[in-house]
Amino acid sequence: MPQYVLGHHLKGEWKRLALMSDLLDPMHRRHIESFGVVKPGARTLEVGCGNGSISAWLAQRVAPDGQAVAFDLDLSLIDRRAPCLELRQGNITAGRWILATSIS
Template identity: 35%
Template sequence: MSTDYALTNAWERAQRRLKGLEATYDPTTRRRLSTLGLAPGWACLEVGAGAGSIARWMGEQVGPSGHVSAVDLDISGLHDLPANVEVHQADVRVDPLPDGAFNVVHARLLLNHLSERDEILGRLVAALRPGGWLLIEEGDMFSSGVIDEDPDHARAMRALRDLLASAADVDYGRKLPRLAVTRGLTEVGVECEVPFSEGGSLGTEWLALTFDQLAERAGGGILDPETVERWKEKLARPGLWFASLGVVAVQGRCPTV
């Protein structure tokens, strides 16, 4: 079984890239989890915990009477967490998850990178307590076809899509609503998000770093150097705004009977 993730956290600039990802997507993730009713005493599972920002925040929300299990294959970024957050080094493709144990299970930008994604989704559903909530936020490159205000950004995002497509299902987000229903979840809800980030921010730095990591993996030559140089110069310029990777967020509830 391959462990060659396209965006491995072992990359030398991965922690900085994860910080940019958090800055881009954490606000809406926190809002969605709050809407589900996240409260003191809840048991939470964060799969693909990355640098730990959402696990940390959930730990603060559920308090001493609750707990969070933060799972990742690479746990090097999971430190300085609240006492009620337990870190587990695990590969969700092969390592077991407890059945019926959690009030909420969350994963973000994870499943589309794993060829066993549909099987893992079923196991995440099985980890829910009756009445518990699943929230999956998955990348989907639907936005890459409509970005046209800046031609360099449009070309870079299409190249980014092609890079990701070699190692991931770049259309997986749009499949999640159907998959949630077929897994027996109820009260299914869907949101689409295309965050915009200002030049010179962590959000645009995240885009550039993601491009660099994927380009290094591919051996370069994905986009001409002149376009890449112009694009990165614009990404660093305050006052300009750029669309990022689109996300489809799907929530569903485990039936109580």
């Protein structure tokens, strides 16, 4: 499996990700909300979810019938859980992907 430049095994990595979440999540949430597509029943995917803070927020926004998927090489620092949140571990650059369009 590929290695992170800033691997989760490094001392202080949890704290660094928490600080990034505190500083950047409000801006990211506003940007995501500006599209107007994350609402109850929606399906979302966050690739490279770090500590899962945005994924957990997405799960709250799509509840109760939606789904938020958090995808990362290393899920060890995800400290957030939500009923609509699915955690997936893997390398997004490996393998073959099929693109599809969902019509609601």
